Each structure stands twice: as structure tokens, then as C-alpha cells.
Amino acid sequence: MTVNSASARYEGLGKDGKGHIWTARGALDGEPYGFASRFEDGPGTNPEELIAAAHAACFTMALSFGLARAGHTDGQLDTRAEVTLDKDGEGFRVTKSALTLTAKVPGIAADDFARLATDAEANCPISKLLDCEITLAHTLEA
Known part of the structure; x- marks a missing residue:
């Protein structure tokens, strides 16, 4: 633990x-x-920005390990997470985390990459923690 x-x-x-x-x-x-x-547009951070950072980092690391387990030894993964905060009754709720991934992984087939990325999104601990819609868009560059 x-x-x-x-x-x-x-x-x-x-x-x-x-x-x-x-x-x-x-x-x-x-x-x-x-x-x-x-x-507003003030200086500093906020809880949703920190959740976005945690989700991007967790997903990217999970995918990195999945690619390594699949035998890949090189690559670059760049993930952006956008967390949406919406009004919910008298308060607010995180309703969505949208992950956008751009990757360079030499020698991987597009369908294998898509499968590994989907698995990483579903199984990263932060994805499991979030009680909201999670979307994943990915681009595999040559």
C-alpha cells in the first residue's frame, strides 16, 4: 500500500x-x-486543475507501463486532461475528464495502440476514482 x-x-x-x-x-x-x-482568471491553481494534472499523469504512466509490458522499448506520450466543473444543485460537481493523447511509439500497430490506450484509461487509479464521464481521444504519430 x-x-x-x-x-x-x-x-x-x-x-x-x-x-x-x-x-x-x-x-x-x-x-x-x-x-x-x-x-475567474486569477493567479494560482484550483482543485479541478490538480485533478486534471493527476489524471493526465496517471493515465500516461499506466499507458507507458502497458506499452512496456507489450514489448515496446521507446516512445513519447503527451496527454492533456480537461476537467469540467458544472453547477449541481446548490454546489458543483466534476462531470467530465477529457483525455487527449498524442503518441509516438515506433513499430506499434494502430489497433494495438488503441487497445492499450483504452485499457490504460479504464485501469489507471485516477480514472477509477473519478465519478464522471471520461473520454479519450488519441493520435498515433509516425
């Missing part, structure tokens, strides 16, 4: 509050977040 941790502090309340996020390994060290970075 692997356990990872992060923490957040929010000083002030509502729109006027300001938050900061820390990760145990130091990748985020007091990174600011708040209303402006979540719902």
Missing part, C-alpha cells in the same frame, strides 16, 4: 478567502488558490 498526502489552508471565508496547498513531497509548497483561480 502507498499513502500520499497533501494539505490545504484557507484563510478568510468565501470569495474573500485565500488558500494555499502543500504536498508532502514538496511539489506544491504553499501554492495559492481561491475563488479567483477557480472561477
Whole structure:
């Protein structure tokens, strides 16, 4: 079992509050977040951006390992995740995570690549965690 941790502090309340996020390994060290970075164009990050980063990273790593298990030894995988936050009653809900993958994997057939990419999307731990629609678009470049 692997356990990872992060923490957040929010000083002030509502729109006027300001938050900061820390990760145990130091990748985020007091990174600011708040209303402006979540719902406007303010500086800092927001929870949905962090979910998008986690989903892109998890899926890409899962596909990398799937390709290695299939005998491939070289390649480049570039994934973008776009997480959608929609109004849900009195609050909000993440309703979609759209993964867009561009890959270069020498010697792989397009149908094998598509199968491995679909399997990675379905089985990466972050895909399993998310309770929303997940879409995957992929392009295999020569």
C-alpha cells in the first residue's frame, strides 16, 4: 500500500478567502488558490486543475507501463486532461475528464495502440476514482 498526502489552508471565508496547498513531497509548497483561480482568471491553481494534472499523469504512466509490458522499448506520450466543473444543485460537481493523447511509439500497430490506450484509461487509479464521464481521444504519430 502507498499513502500520499497533501494539505490545504484557507484563510478568510468565501470569495474573500485565500488558500494555499502543500504536498508532502514538496511539489506544491504553499501554492495559492481561491475563488479567483477557480472561477475567474486569477493567479494560482484550483482543485479541478490538480485533478486534471493527476489524471493526465496517471493515465500516461499506466499507458507507458502497458506499452512496456507489450514489448515496446521507446516512445513519447503527451496527454492533456480537461476537467469540467458544472453547477449541481446548490454546489458543483466534476462531470467530465477529457483525455487527449498524442503518441509516438515506433513499430506499434494502430489497433494495438488503441487497445492499450483504452485499457490504460479504464485501469489507471485516477480514472477509477473519478465519478464522471471520461473520454479519450488519441493520435498515433509516425
